[in-house]
Amino acid sequence: MPYRQQLLSKSVKTLAKLMGSSSGEGSGEQNQESGELEKFSQASDCFVTDYQDGEARAEVDEKKTNSEVILIVDDSPDNLLVLFSYLEEKGFKVLLAEDGESALQIAQSKTPDLILLDVLMPEIDGFETCRRLKAKPSTREIPVIFLTALSETVNKVQGFKLGGVDYITKPSEQEEVLIRIQTHLNLQRMRSTLSKQNQELKQRLDFEALVRRITDKLRDSLNESQILETATQELAQVLQLSSCQIELYDSQQITATIAYEHSITLPQCQGARRNIKDFPELYQQLLEKIPVQLVEKIPQFNPQEIQVNRLACPIFDDRGIIGNLWGLRPPTELFTTLEIELMQQVASHCAIAIRQARLYQASNQQVAQLAKLNQLKDDFLKTITHELKAPMSSIQLATQTMETLLTNQQNPHRSPIFKRVIKIFHESCQRQKQLIDDLLTLCYIDAKSKTVQLELINLNQWIPYVVQLHLTPVRNQQQQLTLDLAEEELQIAADPMMLERIVRELLHNACKYTPVNEIITIQTEANKSEISLRVINTGVEIPVEEQELIFNQFYRIPNNDPWKYGGTGLGLALVKKLAQILQATVDVESRNQRVIFCVRFPVVHHS
Template sequence: MGTAPGSNPEEQNRENENKDRDREFEKFSRATHDFASKPQDAEIATTTAHWEQTKPGTILIVDDTPDNLLVLFSYLEEQGFKVLLAEDGETALKIAQSKAPDLILLDVLMPKMDGFETCRRLKAKLATKEIPVIFLTALSETVNKVQGFKLGGVDYITKPSEQEEVLVRIQTHLNLRNMRRALTIQNKELQQALDFEALVRRVTDKIRDSLDEKQILETAARELAIVLDLSTCQIELYNLEQTTATIAYEHSITLPECQGRSRKIADFPELYQQLLQKSPLQLVEPIPEFNPQGIQVNRLACPVFDDRGILGNLWGLRPPTEVFTELEVQLMQQVASQCAIAIRQARLYQASNKQVEELAKLNQLKDDFLKTVSHELKAPMSSIQLATETMKTLLATKQNPQKSATFQRVLQIFHESCDRQKQLVDDLLTLCYIDAKAKTIQPELIDLHLWIQELIQLYLQRTRNHQQQLVLDLAAEPLNIAADPMILERIVRELLQNACKYTPASQTITIQTQAHESEIALCIINTGVEISAEEQKLIFDQFYRIPNNDPWEHGGTGLGLTLVKKLATMLEAFVDVRSENDQVVFCVRFPKKVKEL
């Protein structure tokens, strides 16, 4: 007598256990399906919907029975799935590795490599471990379903099965996988947001405590490059006119270094038009410095600005396929904003330090000036005092002292000392009031050649006495300049006096005029002497005298050339000096224009 199916107690218990497990799993599948179809989190729902719209489901069916493959293949293709087929485990592993299906329907009992071993190998590889596996088993087959779940399977479908049931189970597990992916993405974004927030705090703390602009730029570029995994992070700053942008600091990992390079804003109008309007932009463009050329990068630029204006841009560079997310753009903007505040503070600190240094320098100049003035005023007074004592002695001890050579020398000392004192006081007063006088000068149109010929009459006798030759070298064309005659005379007199004072006997003093395209030059040239390059830098300083170079021992106040420079500025001209080939040339250069008088 045969045994009725299920009459064996052990077999009956196993069958009941399997039924209970199937009911529990079916209950779980319905619950997860409901959760997937009505997600609690709107972001997850959006991400899942987006995934489902952008990536159609790809199903890999693994079965050694061709009829089963064809039935499922036809049905699932009708439902819009892309279907891949494999008749054994080895083929399934290769297809899964290369095609990355979204779900695998895997027959349990197959020759050579069964479904459990195939599943174990799938889960052992990084590329395929996350693919959901649903086992296919015939109703008459006895399999260890627990083992399948332990190996990573997510469900069982019994053959033959209702096609609608297969579809529901596939959709359920695809939805579950999409949910896991969405949660993974959300968790990654959340962790990234936390990392970004920490970065902003870290960068803010570091640059807020720094008053060194270079250190601020270095910190911001380095931290951003590390957190955002950038190939390069650059900070470029505009010049004051916003006509050029220069890379002030760069943290580069893989791309060529560009620090210090500048580019003109006018050469990239569309790019900088948006940036100067304080709007970030993202673009893909080639890197000309890279070898081989033509390699492109994705650039994100965020303007560095505050309420006082825009300072420059923060650039992040990546491979062209790696797009910056909205969160990353926000992070760059926050760091750029912190950089603007820190740079302003650093520049304000540097400006205040510079002002302190300038004030200290001015105080030192004031002290030096007062000491020098005291000394210069004291020298002629000492001569006068000594001459007075000598005069008293002569008057007390000699009859008719006026006939004495000593008496005549004392009188000469009186005259020279008084003249020097008067000249020094006049120069000091002129120096003190020169800025105020600049506002009241009245320029006139002067015929320069006629004016020079009248002026040199005063110096002809003096040059003859010194055995010097005075020469005029005037331009062929008439020259007119707009200037205050008194100020112009003071300038030329001082230069001629210096020329007479420092030119040795038998040498030449030349007054020369030159007409250029944009200026008129009036030059005083004297030969037989040179001024070193070091002294040329100092001769316009107050109280500076060229040492041991006055053959006639005229002396001087040391303010003459200082006044020449300042007076020329009042006439909107400038003075320069050059010396070579045993001669010195001072030129006063007037801009070539006629003013309305």
């Protein structure tokens, strides 16, 4: 009995030490089972983030033991005492059990590194105990060495079939027991290492296959949104992430926005934006293309202050950095080196795919722009062809008429037809000259802007003089032209020829679209910041959708030309270009059967 009490006392003390070091773990495991979000708890406080060699490592602040635990199961106190004392002297931690039931309970709770198991015991013998140990995943891999007395007749084959690794005959040499224990512990360590290596190799092969699959999907897509969706979903599934995000920098790298997110247990953050300057240490490393692993609070979880473990891998190529690929996990689940490598590879392929998608989008935009320009060119050529052909046809017809007059009449210059023919010649030549002038002005206006010399012009004195030169078409079309000039003297800095061309085009445009008996008004006005010159005509309106287009080159308002002037669509484009050269602006508004073109000049400050 004294031996029995001594053994039980020692065993209980050893067991209490081991249970004390892990009592917190058991309660933590129970808490984890209560729900997914409870994994993101303040258990992260035991993590210390450390940056070294460009990688982030997290260390768990937990006591570790290097001594291995041996569980001895024997119903003989004498045998227990002998082995207990000897193995403790050799540096092992020893647990004791006197029957199979106790052994199963201790093995389940403490997971010893090796079990010395007596074969012949009351109630549950060693073979049954071994069978139950091997039936449970948590104890299946523990090496079991059977203990048997020399006089006992046992079926050793049955023991090996049940999973035992060796037999020791009692009484045995202590050194033999030690060597056998060390041998099987070494074998177990090698098996564990080999299993771990095989698992890592399988994981690496799986990851390589994943990278190929993701790469194929990314390569097959030229849609940036689809690329982001594919990368985040695939990574979240394979790495079992709580959330996977891709954030993209703006062009100036001032902000980072979560462009796409695949979240399983965490709140959605898609569209959230961070200012880089608010997180200098974090983004300094990321902008230097260094992966970062850290524990960080999620703002949406406040005030609970629940945290997550984040891994960020920069998305970059030889042209620069685009953004970051983020993986989120509970704070106790670290990213392995292999997982970091996988995310880096996926980030690299994302960079290539995003560049290709953006290049493709830019190419499509260029193609659309080229198509638009090509359409404008075709329309221009059609218009120019028509405008060049019309006066030439008139000239050709007039020439034929003139030939007929010269052939059939003695004094053709006295014929009314002769005078009309001469008028056709003059009008056609003038129209042809005007078209050529417009084209030449439009072609060389940018070069001319570099040599223009501005002069001070008094608008109120200048406008009546210029208007006199353009009264003929107004009278011919029975329109009214009025002047509404400001009382004060208005001086602007302008080139007289360019200003005259602006007014002429606006007057021509007003005459072209103003019906009979309607009014064309030239108005001037000034305030502290600008001087306005307006050309207003009544009896017509320009639709809102057309107002945005009328200053484009070659554009003509359809079905709104009562006098059938035609035109090249260059007049208002010239007005806008000339106004810009004179540091002025031009705009249009139309309402209540009125059209108002307004040229706004900056006020000239006299020194």
